Structures are given as C-alpha cells and as structure tokens.
Amino acid sequence: MCFVQIVVLAGGTGGARFLRGVRAAAPEAEITVVVNTGDDVTMHGLRICPDLDTVMYTLGGGIDEERGWGRAGESWTVKAELAAYDADPSWFGLGDRDLATHLIRTRMLDAGYPLSAVTTALAVRWQPGVTLIPMSDQRVETHVVVPDPETGRQRAIHFQEWWVRHRAAPDPSGFVQVGVDAARPAPGVTEAFASADAVLLAPSNPVVSIGTILGVPGVREALLGSRGRIVGVSPIVGGAVVRGMADRCLPVLGIEVSAEGVGRHYGARSDGGLLDAWLVAPDDRADVPGVDVRQVPLLMSSPEATANLARAALDAVGV
Ligand code: GDP
Numbered sequence: 001m002c003f004v005q006i007v008v009l010a011g012g013t014g015g016a017r018f019l020r021g022v023r024a025a026a027p028e029a030e031i032t033v034v035v036n037t038g039d040d041v042t043m044h045g046l047r048i049c050p051d052l053d054t055v056m057y058t059l060g061g062g063i064d065e066e067r068g069w070g071r072a073g074e075s076w077t078v079k080a081e082l083a084a085y086d087a088d089p090s091w092f093g094l095g096d097r098d099l100a101t102h103l104i105r106t107r108m109l110d111a112g113y114p115l116s117a118v119t120t121a122l123a124v125r126w127q128p129g130v131t132l133i134p135m136s137d138q139r140v141e142t143h144v145v146v147p148d149p150e151t152g153r154q155r156a157i158h159f160q161e162w163w164v165r166h167r168a169a170p171d172p173s174g175f176v177q178v179g180v181d182a183a184r185p186a187p188g189v190t191e192a193f194a195s196a197d198a199v200l201l202a203p204s205n206p207v208v209s210i211g212t213i214l215g216v217p218g219v220r221e222a223l224l225g226s227r228g229r230i231v232g233v234s235p236i237v238g239g240a241v242v243r244g245m246a247d248r249c250l251p252v253l254g255i256e257v258s259a260e261g262v263g264r265h266y267g268a269r270s271d272g273g274l275l276d277a278w279l280v281a282p283d284d285r286a287d288v289p290g291v292d293v294r295q296v297p298l299l300m301s302s303p304e305a306t307a308n309l310a311r312a313a314l315d316a317v318g319v
C-alpha cells in the first residue's frame with residue numbers, strides 16, 4: 001500500500017498544535033516533521049531541545065496543556081534545590097519529570113549518538129504518530145542582538161535568555177544562527193522532502209522557527225525540490241500574533257506583522273520563493289502575487305478547529 005507522505009516544518013507550540021490537526025485530518029498519511037533546534041540550549045550541563053520536546057510531548061499526550069510546554073503534572077523540586085544553591089541560571093524552568101528527558105538526551109549525546117538518533121530513541125516512549133527529525137544534527141543556536149542594559153552596547157545573547165529571562169523586552173536588532181555554516185540537514189530531511197506529496201509550513205514563528213530551519217544550508221533547496229506542493233499557514237491573525245513573540249521578530253527583518261507581510265516574505269514558489277498556497281484568516285486580506293491565497297479559520301481553539309485547518313491546508317495542496 002502506498003501512503004500519502006506529508007512533511008511539516010515546525011517550531012514549538014504553534015507547530016505542535018498544528019501537527020495534532022494534521023494527524024487527525026490525515027490519519028493514514030506518513031507524516032515527517034522537521035523541527036527547529038535553534039532554541040536548543042545547555043543548562044546545568046543538560047542539553048535541552050524545547051521545540052522537539054514540545055512537539056514530542058504534545059503529540060505523545062504528555063504536554064502541560066495550559067502552559068503549552070513541559071510535562072503535565074509537573075513538580076519542581078530540583079528547581080527549588082538549585083535555587084537554594086543560588087545556581088545559575090535560575091530563570092529557566094526545568095521540571096522534575098522533564099529533567100529525565102534531558103538526562104537521557106545528554107547521556108546519549110555524550111556517548112556519541114547524533115541528535116536525530118536521540119530523538120528517535122526518546123520518541124519510542126511517546127509514540128507521537130509522526131517521524132520527528134531535528135533540522136540538523138549539528139549544533140545551531142539562535143542568538144539575539146540586543147542593547148546591553150548597562151553599557152547600551154549591542155551584544156548577542158542566547159534566544160532563551162532574551163525570551164524567557166527578559167520576556168523579549170530588549171529591542172532586538174538582529175538574529176544570528178551560531179554554527180549554521182557548518183550545519184547540514186539531519187539524516188532523513190532531504191529524503192523526506194524528495195518523496196513528499198505535500199509540504200506544510202506550520203503557523204510557527206517565521207523568523208526563529210521556520211526561518212531557522214530554512215537557514216540550514218541545503219534545507220531550502222531540498223524543500224523546493226519536492227514534487228509536492230508547498231502550503232504555509234499564517235501565524236498572524238488579525239494583524240497580531242496568537243501567542244509568542246513573532247511580532248518582536250518580524251520587524252527586525254523588515255517584515256510587516258500581517259498575514260500579507262509574512263506571505264510575501266515566504267514568497268511565491270513560481271518567483272523564487274517557497275509558497276504554492278498560503279492560508280490566512282477570514283478577516284485578513286493578503287495579496288501575495290503568484291500564490292493561491294485562501295481564507296480559512298486559523299485559530300486552533302479546539303481539536304475540531306485544528307483538524308479543519310489542517311484539512312484546508314491539505315486541500316490547498318491537493319492531498
Ligand atoms: P514556539 O517555538 O513555542 O514559539 O512556537 P512556534 O514557533 O511553533 O509557534 C509560534 C507561533 O504560533 C506564534 O507566532 C503564534 O502566533 C502562532 N500560533 C499560536 N497559536 C496559533 C493558532 O491558534 N493559530 C495560528 N494561526 N497561529 C497560532
């Protein structure tokens with residue numbers, strides 16, 4: 001039997017929710033997810049992959065639904081103990097249950113396994129129903145250029161420090177993908193695009209989630225080489241982000257915070273860009289030349305609404 005093959009590019013929360021919809025809308029399909037690893041960070045000696053974990057926990061039924069990240073039923077004993085030692089960094093929440101994931105990941109990485117193999121091993125427990133692949137096995141970290149509060153001079157800090165510690169308050173003037181020049185697509189990424197019947201850009205952050213994945217040398221070319229059509233879903237609804245900090249990121253790249261702005265940024269595939277189709281909310285107008293722009297409800301407010309959105313995305317690419 002020959003199943004439909006779908007590849008999805010995803011960040012954390014927006015990507016994970018969308019994927020639930022894709023799984024529901026196409027239960028027979030083989031779904032491969034290429035996940036952003038630019039947010040990955042080492043804390044207390046442990047390698048943490050926030051977007052991979054968010055997708056894995058969400059699809060595996062282990063996510064804290066309210067927070068949108070971390071484990072359900074979490075406790076924070078280790079965090080409190082670390083704080084009692086005044087151990088830096090104190091601003092990053094590592095729950096006790098979540099820690100087990102990072103312990104295993106770090107142990108496997110230290111033993112020489114690539115991140116893609118570690119991800120596969122962790123997914124054995126969670127059975128996410130999709131194939132999870134990090135964008136790259138090489139370390140690529142997003143750093144944000146912001147003014148130093150004391151000196152006013154520009155300096156680059158890790159994305160997590162900007163987002164979690166400073167709540168995206170300092171005005172960014174740039175994003176740097178540290179290590180990207182030496183990065184290659186992880187095993188399976190190029191192959192997945194080559195055999196895809198459809199490629200979906202989740203409504204993830206266009207700059208620090210989707211943009212980071214596309215920044216890995218070879219990914220964009222592989223994606224464009226896909227025989228499947230490419231559809232994107234706008235993370236901007238009614239001129240605002242639904243959740244997160246994309247509105248702080250887009251202006252840095254000169255992109256308007258609107259469905260049209262992001263659509264034009266991705267651009268038409270027929271014109272050197274990415275998109276065959278672009279989904280925007282019913283109240284959002286978007287003129288993206290060369291792209292099949294469709295207006296559909298974009299809020300993933302319930303499993304049904306999310307599945308309908310995914311169905312509309314698949315319809316737009318003829319799957
Ligand atoms: P992060 O890694 O946790 O920041 O998550 P992503 O990059 O995957 O997704 C963040 C984006 O998801 C934000 O720009 C949000 O606007 C978008 N988002 C969150 N919920 C929804 C929703 O219900 N509908 C749409 N269209 N976008 C959403």
Ligand code: CA
Nearest residue numbers: 011012039051
């Ligand atoms: Ca993220």
